[in-house]
Each structure stands twice: as C-alpha cells, then as structure tokens.
Amino acid sequence: MATSDPQNLMTNADNLTTLSFTRWNADWRNATVLYEQAANGFKIAKDYEKAKIAYEKASKGQEMLSSPWEAAKNMESAGAMSKELRNWTEVGAFYRRASELYIECGRSQPASDALAKGARALEDSLPEEAIKLYTDACAILEENGGEQMAFDLYRAAANVYIKLEKFTDAASFLLRLGLAADKCNATNSQTKAYLSAIIVYLYAQDFKQADKCYNDCTQIDGFLRSDHGRCANKLLAAFKDGDIDEIKRITQSSIISNLDHTIVRLARKLPMGDVNALKDDRDTTKEEEEPLDENDLT
Secondary structure, three states: HHHHHHHHHHHHHHHOOOOOOOOOOOHHHHHHHHHHHHHHHHHOOOOOOHHHHHHHHHHHHHHOOHHHHHHHHHHHHHHHHHHHHOOOHHHHHHHHHHHHHHHHHHHHHHHHHHHHHHHHOOOOOOHHHHHHHHHHHHHHHHHOOHHHHHHHHHHHHHHHHOOOOHHHHHHHHHHHHHHHHHHHOHHHHHHHHHHHHHHHHHOOHHHHHHHHHHHHHHHHHHHHHHHHHHHHHHHHHHHHHHHHHHHHHHHHHHHHHHHOOOHHHHHHHHOOHHHHHHHHHHHHHHHOOOOOOOOOOO
C-alpha cells in the first residue's frame, strides 16, 4: 500500500503541519501518528538518517500535544539513530533533550537513564562529553534522593577518567560514590569505593594523597573495621616499607579481585615507580625527627 511507505507517510505528515491559505492550523495529532509510523518504517529499512528526522519531528509533535513523556521517548529514539550514524554530537544533544522532557514529567529516574545512555554511547568518541552526561545523570538522582540508583554511574564516570589518565578526578568520583553509599547505608559499596580510590592514587604514584585518603576514610568506623580498610592499611604499609613482594601479594588477594575490573587492572600493575624512594624518604624523615641528646657533645 502506498500509504505504508515511510516516505509517503512523512510527506503526508509534513503537509498536515504546513500552514497555507487552505490550512490555517497545523494538525499535529494526526501528523504525529504519521511521523512515528514513518520513523519505524525507516528504522526497519535501516535508513537511519530519515528515521532520525522522523523521530525528531514526532517528538516535536508530542510536545505540541502536551505529551512530554512520549516526546522524550521519541527523542531517545532519535538519539539511537544518531548513534547508528556515528553522529556523536547529535547523540549527546538528543539524549540531553530527552532528559529535559522526562524532567518536565517529574520523572527523575528516566531523565537520568537518558543521560546515561548518551554517556555510554560517547565514552570512546567523546569521553569528556560522556563524563559531563554521567555527572549530570548522577546529579539528577542525588537531587531526588536516588543515590543508590547512581552507583553504576559513579563507577562508569571514574572508568572514563581512568582511560583519560585523569586519576585525581577518577578518585574523586569514587569518593563521591562512597559518600552516596554512606547515605544509603550500603557499607560494602562504600568501603570498596574508598579502597578503589586509594588504589587509583597509588597507581598515579601519588602516595601522599593515597595516605591522606586512607586517613580521611578511617574516620568512618565502618571502613576502619572492614576487610577493605584492612587491605588498604596493609597495602600502604607495604609501600612505606618498599616491599614489592608484599605489594604484589596483596594485589592478588581476593579482596582486590572482587573490586571493579578497571580497578583490579590498576592494582595488578602496582607498584608504579620506585617504591624504595618512599622507604628512603621515610628513613630520612625518622633521622631528622630523632630528638637531640643533650649529653652527646660530639
């Protein structure tokens, strides 16, 4: 049937929304149905460019009909078509717009999910934009008391930062995960996040920050008494002693093996740099701090 051809459906829909001397009002209700049918037809035919355009027009139609939920779903579909076309800039824009429309519906979880979908699509091509999307997705959940639903998003953002070798930012996101887990009484997730952050600092050869992070985290009683806390303590002690064999033994432990894969890969590469320098610095500091013997006049 001619009317089932997606191009004919698009043409008919465009005619219904184009004002003329004989059409003073756009018929968005009927046009939107046609745009959605056309979009599905183009998608089946793998004509992703035309499908994207049709979904975008269908989204506008749903907005005109005061249906932001349906508009958001069509906008997500437009984003999926842009992903097929590898048009990465449009991917981010479409999923952001979908998120905004879900917010109009008062639906924070789908709004966050839309941003997360866009972020996952952009991790390899536009990692910086992916991080922005993950960050905003987390923020939406935090603002609505949904921190527990954001755990995977914190981890995903940290992983992208690690790929970019922005280790301080990665550790900060892991600590943010720990804070969110604390609010949810998710102790295991919290202590895993803190140990992970310490490992990231150690991989970045920032022992001072790793040590500071450990000291800050031990203010949380749950971490101090946890297997993750004890593992962190032993790992830092091995670094201070310059004991490479002990570092290797600890990083092969089941405690570290049960962390996220990205963190395990970092841990298994430890130690980075010259750990003996830490031991030398420690010994030097001890010598400098030895009290003066007033009876020793030599």
